[in-house]
Amino acid sequence: MNPRRKTVSNNNPGNSRISFAGNRFQAEASGSNRNSIAPYNRMSIAPQQYNPPVGSNLNILRKTDSGRMTPMLSRTQNTSAFVPDSRNHPGNTLIKKVGIRMLTQTPAGKNTRIGNLDTISSKPPGTINTTIKSRGNLINIDPRPIRDAQFQADARRKITNYLISRRYEKEINARALENPTIKNIEDIFKFIYGRLDPLFRYSRKFEDDIFAILKVIEYPYIDTITKTMLRVPSSVNNWPTVLAFILWMTELNLIVENMESPNTYVDEFSGQNSSVRFEDKVFYQYLITTYPIWLNGNDEPPEVELDLAEQFELKSQHTSDENTHLENQLSSLKAELKQYQDSKSSLETQEELKSRLSTDITSLDGYLNKVEYKNSKTHQKIEALESELINMDTEYNSLCQNISNVNSILGKQSISIDEVDQMNMKRVHLCQVLGDAQTNLNTKKDELNAKETEIQRILDKIDQLEQTYNTGAKQIESHQAIHTNNNEKQPVQFPLSVIINTNSEDQHNLCKPNLKVEIQKNLYKVSELLLSQAFNLETTVFKTEEQINQLLDLRVELGESIDELEKQFRRAQETCAEIRSSIIDESVAPSMEINNLEKEIALIEKTITKMEQQAKHEYLTSKADSGLVTRKCGELNSNLNKEIVQSIDAILKMQTFIRTRLEETVMRLN
Template sequence: MNRASSSRLSELPQRVESNRMSMVYATPQSKQSFGKLNIPKPQSVTSERRTSFFGSRGTGMARNSAFGGTEKMKDPRPLHDKAYVQQCIRQLCEFLSEKGFPGSMSVKSLQSPSTKEFLKIFEFIYCLLDPTFQMPTSKVEEEVPRILKDLGYPFVLSKSSMYSVGAPHTWPQVLGAVVWLIDTVKVFCCMSDQDLLFADFSDGSTEIEDGVEFNKLFMEYTAETYNKFMQGADTFDEEDADYLAKLKRLYNVDEGLLTSMEEKYRILSGEVERLEKESQTDRLMVKRTEKVKLQTDLQKLQSYRSNLESFKANLENKASGLAEELEASGLQVETLKQEESRLQHILSTQKFTPADIERINWEKRELQQTINSLSKSLEQAEQHMWNEEIALAKAKETAEVKLAEYHKLARKLKLIPVSAENACGHDFEIRTSTEYGPSTMVQCRTQIQQLLRKLITDVDEECSRLTDMKLSLEESIEQVNSNISDKANDLKQLREQIRRLDEQLEQDMQDIAHEEQKWSAEMESVETHRKLLEKKVTLGYDESVEQLKAAQQQYHLVLQETNEERRTVVNNLASVLTTAANHLSIVEVSLHLAPNLPLIFILFLALIFLFTITT
């Protein structure tokens, strides 16, 4: 939308009143954000069709779009202004150094860059939009204008301008396209850093941040009114009323406060008018006003006098230069005439060959051409001298008129005659050169200049003193305002910190209460579990005591049975040993009777006998 910087895109007569634009921008918020559209105020022109750099619409539309058509747009930027071109070059150089351009670029090298350097710069800037871009090796003169056209560059960049980029007639247009591409990159970088263009809109409860809500309302209003405009509508009263209502709701506008402020403004305006009328009768104010006027007139007179002197000096220099040129031309003409007579004499007294005659004729033609050119130069010099004399006469007439104005102004300032109030006994009157001699004229001019300089010095000293006093007072006021704003900011920060601490304290109290409830519930559950464990332990202890008593009784019974069995075993063992001893005696006797039986068989029988007895 920033492409239309100053001229109206539509060339049809404007049907909607232009004062509606002031209503669109009449928002209570003075802060401007990046996201707001910069739409210029339309200006009506006399043409019978609308143009566009977005292409023509279909035939089914109610009217041609304000952006429709194929007519070439004229670039409103002053690309032929050297100062503007230098500004664009500095902007390009700063952008390249900021983004880390790999090559070495300076303002001097960008005055007339080569095509190779331009392609490197273009590829580097376009890679900021598309990192995968690579400059093609062929047909570059067609590729670069095509890329700019695809990006939406509203002006035509010819293919022939790519062959000689650094030419004086080509480089400003190419530089304008590069600067537009830089602006596009900056807009792209800013937009890519934003997560969301429009936040969710609520009924006045959302905090306005960087004008995002205003942008959303403005876009909705623009789209709705433009659709109705394309359908043939010329007035949008309902949309305007709805848009103003939304703005008032968005910015929390208080109608009562506005009314009271208007009434207060009316009262203050009346008071100011009354004070201004009263101040008009103040003689001191009148004198001060006259003093300011006189100082202004004196400055104008001084500047006019300096201009007149410089103009006179220039005329004198030009007249002396023309006289010298005229004298030199006359001498050159006399020299050429003498040379011609000498050559004529030589030609009449000597015999020449055909080659000499041809050479002499050729030299004669050259000399004739030189004479013609010098004659023309002489005529031009005479004409110039005549013009300068006329201009000098006019300058003298003008000087006389200015001298009369000077005398009139001096009389108003009471500097003329000598007995005037501000003359202080000095003669400020300037007479013509006919009334003075040359030395007297210079002396009078020097004397008047000294007196005027002294008078100007006195006035300037008084003005300087008053100006210094005013500046000191303004600095004091500015310092006080700065201190007030700093203290207000500090107070705002302290209030914000107090609010945050209150919120943190409230949150901590809620967390502590929640923790106390949690711990009390856990204590109740632990207490219940403890009581249940105590009950279970008591029951288990009683059962263990009963089991211990029963085990002790059973132990006594088992101990008695064991003692009985032990006595029985001891008795049986004693009987076994007695029997074994008897058996051994019997075996010994048997061994004496039967010595031939194997000893092993005897022992085996003894073991069997013992086993049987034991069992």
């Protein structure tokens, strides 16, 4: 069965139910009145005006109550079988127009002007209607996002693929459609419309041709297009609208090709494809064969009836196969519907996305808390840095003064790069010398401290010896005073026991022991003792004097060492002053780093503020998007369920229609 007989439309946009017109039995059952003889009107192969309901994703086809006048029915109603009814040829993409022309008014190949809405066509009479249907006062606004970059990219890609697949003679790509020229737009439009009407002849004003053609093919958003816009179609403001109707024409061609290609059949008589109904073609051939016989008054040969029955048998088989195919499609649609019902819906997906976004928002809140904590810490650090900065400013002012002095000195001198390198090398060398001098100074200080300790110990020892010497001298003086004091003899007492013998006649034996001998012995011992003590005292005094002389010499040496160390210290101080001046020169870089740190701190504060604002904005945006997605999912789910039910209803009606036709065909054959 040719579906070009079933997808005709109704002018009621609110009725979204699909019906199947073109059945003469259905027309007889409904009791519709048809004109038996009417001129053959010109028809457009463009699709009908598209008025989809809000939120619909499917093309809702309109219905019209259109009957057919077949040759058999025309014979029963005493009408001419060779003049088709003007209302009985609704096709898949054929729109019936209100203006009716006779066959002789617009023959194929007649050249008329496009301003009068007449065309030159290779189609048979009645394929393209040149009368524009009144659109009323309503203005259809294009609901497509024609100025969206993604929509334009998809449109360019679809148009490019269509042109390449249809062997467009010029080089074309998606990038060339981003900024096309007027010539490119004209060539593309002519090529696409040439697929609908190959022999259409254009006038000099191309914008008039485009506007008239869009009205003829009933572009649904013609109200948004003006001739002024079509004069400069490649401008930035006009190109999205032009791209939109070129995309619509491309989709129109694809629909026409897809609906005609698989549903045409080979004419068994001419060997060519045809879109005429099988019953009409068979009966036309039957009438062509039998009409001369009837005119001659002869009987019809039985082979004609047998041939007719055989053709209907083949058609019945073809219809049965097509019915099987439709049943398979119905089962696949049911399986797809079941799969869709079993699969996760878009609402659940959006709910999961919403939960993930909520988790992200929670993590973002935590991150914001961390940022605020770090911000407070940063403020504290900034305050500390400000205090340090004040101190550094003081040092910086002094450094600037030193730098100005150095610059004034350097300004008076002409120093080359080699001299600067030499000065840097000398500075490094002086730094090393300063380090060595500092080390030697510390070593000498340690040695000096050790020597001072040793000297102090020796001085203490000298004091002890001096005290000892003074004590000995006092003792010697006391002994000399005892023995020689103004040549006066002092009595010396010795412990002596004497025995006197008065009876002895010898003078030497008068007393025992002999006093003279004993006294001499004791005096000798005392003198020896005094002499030994005096000798020891002189030896001690001599040693003490030698030690004093050594200490004096050591003191002189230490004084010389201290003088030398003082000279080295002064030289080290001079070196330190030079190094300090070089360090002052090098302190410019830290000051610059401080300035950079201040700038970075200010940048961090701005970044933190910006991140807070951006995070709040993203949170509000994600919350609004979540609500919008939830609402859209509900609407899409309800619309999709309605469309699926309508599609299944249409399939069931198609199946019922096929079965009815098959039963009627079998009944007629029987």
